[in-house]
Amino acid sequence: MTKKERIETGWNFDNSYARLPKSFFSGLSPTPVRSPKLIILNHSLATSLGLNAEDLESDEGVAVLAGNQIPEGAFPLAQAYAGHQFGHFNRLGDGRALLLGEQITPLDERFDIHLKGSGRTPYSRRGDGRAALGPMLREYIISEAMHALGIATTRSLAVVTTGESIIRETELPGAILVRVAASHLRVGTFQYAAQWVTIEELQMLADYTLDRHYPGGDVAENRYLFLLEEVIKRQASLIAKWQLVGFIHGVMNTDNMTISGETIDYGPCAFMDTYDPETVFSSIDIQGRYAYGNQPYIGGWNLARLAESLLPLLHSDYAKSMEMAQNAILNFNKLYQSNWLAGMRAKLGIFNEEVQDQALIEDLLAIMQKYRADYTNTFRALTFDKLGDMALFETTEFAEWHVRWQERLGRQEESKASSHLLMRKSNPAIIPRNHRVEEALEAAAEHGDYSVMDRLLNVLSNPYAHSTEQEEYAALPEPSACPYQTYCGT
Structure with a gap:
């Protein structure tokens, strides 16, 4: 990438991690992919990083996002680390990811730019260093939903398909996720x-x-x-x-x-x-x-x-x-x-502290568990005082708890309207429900239809809006005999 292209795109790399002793990393370039294609780009995140989204969508920009081209100033490396995995200690490291470098933003903030699925590294062990499209889109959806919920998280700048297949249980389309983080330093x-x-x-x-x-x-x-x-x-x-x-x-x-x-x-x-x-x-x-x-x-x-x-x-x-x-x-x-x-x-509209609050909270959770109540929708219903369509709300236990809760709210100076506003800000209307995420991934990865994911990302971008278009995404999945499961490596 030429200096002119770097300036137009906005890449502004430093490599402070690479100045640590070499025992902490292995410098190497990503393995080029056959035919990279940009699937999704996070325009707002790109802007906050000081990057030109239009240039990132060009052939040269996509080549960087796919690891086929190294931007000026970057120093790709795989980080070394260890870890207790399900309680067992192992020597690990970036087995299918590379840190391109650290982008310095217009506000002088520093963020890692990380390619996940970029090929084999010295830490790959028996892995192929690649990633499948579905799991990379899944990380994009969930990480951006977490950010919108106000929870500290790595973020997703882009997903690029590689034009190559990878073998897991079946043959799957390959992809690379461009991850952004304050750093990738770990325990x-x-x-x-x-x-x-x-x-x-x-x-x-x-x-x-x-x-x-x-x-x-x-x-x-x-x-x-x-x-x-x-x-x-x-x-x-x-x-x-x-x-x-x-x-x-x-x-x-x-x-x-x-x-x-x-x-x-x-x-x-x-x-x-x-x-x-x-x-x-x-x-x-x-x-x-x-x-x-x-x-x-x-x-x-x-x-x-x-x-x-x-x-x-x-x-x-x-x-x-x-x-x-x-x-x-x-x-x-x-x-x-x-x-x-x-x-x-806050989820219950309580501003001050009383010793009995923990018992009030734990009693509600116990009733929710007993009657298999939906976690998000229970608090959503309490927020808007709509207690009609859940079995939980028809029980004597809940009625007694509700009286205690109202008495508790009455013992604080703040008004009922203030409590309602606090609850609106503390209880999301929607979360990325598993069946909705899987619906979006199936449409995208198996049928090339990204509209389902786009709509999901749109409603997840403001989970506390409590808007009418979010209503259908709050609906529960149909009952299933098979419990929902996800897999390591996704």
Whole structure:
């Protein structure tokens, strides 16, 4: 790409990660694809990144998005990391993805530009390094829906088909997702460093992370304890937000927990319909390790692994280092619970705090579970006081709970109108329901019809609008004998 083309498109790369020791990555170029074709481009995201969408849609722009052409200033690399996958520790790395570089935006923000499905790397093991169209479109839909819900997440700039087929259970069209992230630093990055590089290099990684995400560490009494505490805060907030909208990640391995506090890796994930803490969507999570109700516990478990990795930096005395790490981790549950309670109060229109609030919330959830109520639609119905078409609302238990709730609302200074507005802002009208996502993917990947996905993305872009066009997307799927499942690798 010429300098003129770079300026017109707006690419403005830096490569700070590449300035870390080479033990943290392998530099290499994407494997070119036969016939790249742009399927979808996120115009608003492109603009915020300082990119010219029209130029990205040109042949030269698509060549960059597909990995066939390296823009000026980029330094493609595959990152090394490790991770506990379903509790088992493995040495990993980007097996089918490459970091092109870091785009510096007009507001001087820094974002990774990442190609997923770009070919084999030194970390591919037995994989082919490629990705199928359906799963890449799925990540595009879910990540953009999460962003619209106000949940920290990696985002999707584009999906490009490769003109090549890949073999999974069947032959599938290949594709590349262009992912955007504050960074791709993971808990697993620090686990890798603690296990396979020197303490000096671990410290360099920690210093890099502080400079990139947590500049307040410069004035902290212990900068590495500060790093641990700040990651804990962000993850406590993030996981609480997942729970509040019924999102189930499905594969909360330590390599899928970011240091920045963004949601990453939309593989076997989905949104819960019927409220049940034991809900699992991953086909391989037979034990329910990553069930909806377990996500807060797993978040704390993963952060304990980060704390272990930072032990050599926290204090020269091992016992003191352990004590500092344990105290920090013990605070996670308190922070999570505080975030979750605040969010649940908002979902019920409650502004102030009372000791009995947790019991009020938990009693509602217990009734919802007993009568298999839809999670999103229950809170939506409460928001608009439309309690007519769900079995839950006809029960004595709910009637008694409803009286308690109204009494609770009456004990605060804010008006009923203020509570209603708070609930509107806290309870989405729609989520990317599994049957709607699958409907869009089938139309796109199997029939080349992207109109279904376009309509879905449009209504998901403002989930708190509560508009008439969102009504049909709030409808539940038809009953099925087969539980909904997703698969790792998606």
